[in-house]
Amino acid sequence: MRDTALPSAASRSTTKQMVARPPSDGGSGSFMGKVAIVTGSESGIGRETARLLCQQGSAVVLNGRMAERLAQTHQEFEQAGYTVVSCVADVTDFTSCEALVDTAIQAFGQIDILITNASISQRAYFADMAPDVFRQVLDSNVYGAVYPLKAALPYLIQTRGSVTFISSISALNGMPSGSAYCAGKAAISNLAHTLRLELNHTGIHVGVVHIGFTQNDADKRVLDADGQPVPIAHRPPRWQKSQAEVASIILGHIRRRRQRTVISALGRLIVLVHTYLPRLGDWIVLTTIRRLRHFYE
Template sequence: MGTTSPHRRRVSNWNCPERLFTKPLSKHSTGLKPTAMSTNLTTGPLVGQVVLITGSESGIGRETARAFCQLGAAVVLNGRQAERLECTRQALAAEGYRVAACVADVTNYADCEHLVAMALNRFGRLDVLITNASISQRAYFADMQPEVFRQVLDSNVYGSVYPLKAALPHLIARQGSVTFISSISALNGMPSGSAYCAGKAALANLAHTLRLELAATGVHFGVVHIGFTQNDPDKRVLDAAGQPVPIAHRPPRWQKSQAQVAAIILKHVRRRRRRTIISALGRLILVVHSLLPRLGDWVVLTSQRRMRNFYE
């Protein structure tokens, strides 16, 4: 749900050449060189705003970047696969949008400092931060290697904490907006997703705490709980040993398109909402978990027995 795999993948979008990305990110990567983009789009309600979206080289992050660009914002793209990230940047630039891109591992604080510095150097300000980059899993807790659990958890927690920590002074200066991308699985837990659910649930409490601590700054802190979403064909998550595997089966009728999810994220940010839950299923989970938690657990356990491919 809205996750980005750190492993090598084949490009199948944006008319990019198919090739494997095998070059690892250096500890102090300088990222892609910012390049002047087309400035054809000079009108729109977000003209002058600068948006940084982590994990925006593909998937939901890429479509969210496009949604903000369409309203006139300048967008800083981020990812760990340099060639794929550059391909996305070129595609958006070709549509006339103001974009820049920077390779950075958001679980590395030095990389996050560089990412924010590049955004400021390129566009002079920072108004919106959306922390979308994360890793998901497809493994039961009892089978997971400890280091895999930590990798998934770190990507979801520190992958939001570190970019925010680096960007916070600049967001305070603009009375800006921060949105953490979470999941409906954080609302009630999900078998085979222990580390992912724990990390996504942590973001909701983090946002609540920051609203209290930084209430006087005027910065908006929000959380979007994403439901089942159509994924890029090469999307991968981690198994118990840390190997990339396809995500578990999701009935197509339950899934929203990436563009639909991006539009909801855009509306959430513009309205400075505290929480947005995407999909009727997500809202039902919240109600049942709050009022009838045992019933909610019974439904999940029953589905686990009858729909094993939904989890495994």
């Protein structure tokens, strides 16, 4: 396998001028001196993961598609004294991902950590979904992980860094009304395994985190069958972890350079049942569809 050449940042379009260097001393954080890109960090789990990275000494590149919300998060982080830059970029567009990576290199000169968190979810049964909506959800979950890594890979090889794909417990066993989302999250789990083998000689850490039910921002929306934004399906609060708890688990996964982390007791139960008692798992899901349709719809 041939080595991946390191491109010159000067030879590619950039979006930021040199603004800072990552903190290298004077702090107690376990990620001191590291530079991280967190996609989809304008809000939600991505924002809280970026916040915790900053608190533990990282310089962070914030990312999102909504310029106003991203600017608000950036301002909040700067006021807290964190070392951050931001880049509006659609991670399903490779050119935008190149600009995102260029932002990190121009600002901080290196990339140590990539967390591919940005994605779109859904609330729609397969038979009802418009084909373009299925593709949109699938693209956000697959290419939204592939393109940022493809752009950042040469720099991660240089630092023997870490990439973590954010997947879901939905990838471990099919979830009705989530066909495209489940397919995309399962795809990046297998992608992580494949890349771990291909890139073993580089020293890069390739991991995947399967997130369970998590508290969402009040304005969190997913796509319905026609591609319209709708509130996320009902989840009992007692089943949900906070965004800060999930962020802490993600950082622990990166720190230990783990291959796979499954969040929540429910997620670990799904792994157990799906592996050893798949017919029981299907029976449980089919029963909940009949008795708890609001859980999916």
